[in-house]
Amino acid sequence: MALTCPRCSQNLQARKEGTVEVDACPDCRGVWLDFGEIEQLVEDKDVLVKVFQGDLVNPAPSTCSCPKCGVALKLLKGGLVSPVLIVDKCPKCLGLWLDDGELRLLKKILTTATTSPS
Numbered sequence: 001m002a003l004t005c006p007r008c009s010q011n012l013q014a015r016k017e018g019t020v021e022v023d024a025c026p027d028c029r030g031v032w033l034d035f036g037e038i039e040q041l042v043e044d045k046d047v048l049v050k051v052f053q054g055d056l057v058n059p060a061p062s063t064c065s066c067p068k069c070g071v072a073l074k075l076l077k078g079g080l081v082s083p084v085l086i087v088d089k090c091p092k093c094l095g096l097w098l099d100d101g102e103l104r105l106l107k108k109i110l111t112t113a114t115t116s117p118s
Contacts (some may be wrong), residue, residue: 006064006097029100032067066090
């Protein structure tokens, strides 16, 4: 059964992002990352530890439901790894929904964290 976009209800389509197969919406261009896929997108695991700093911050209700399990997503205001990045996270399956442009922003933030001094 195809996953449905939590934003616009279109069927998500599998797409390669590096070596990881993610689920992307052809209409709104958002991306669903299953639990563990974000770690596969980042080569330097120490960077993830550095930028996540333990836990995701400021969970608030989202208007979206998880495309995997249907649970209401949590809107992570204040950012996943940066105040400019706001994502939706499923509290049950731990997947992440990234709106159009947020995956690029996440990669940019992680690249900056890689090149920044500790």
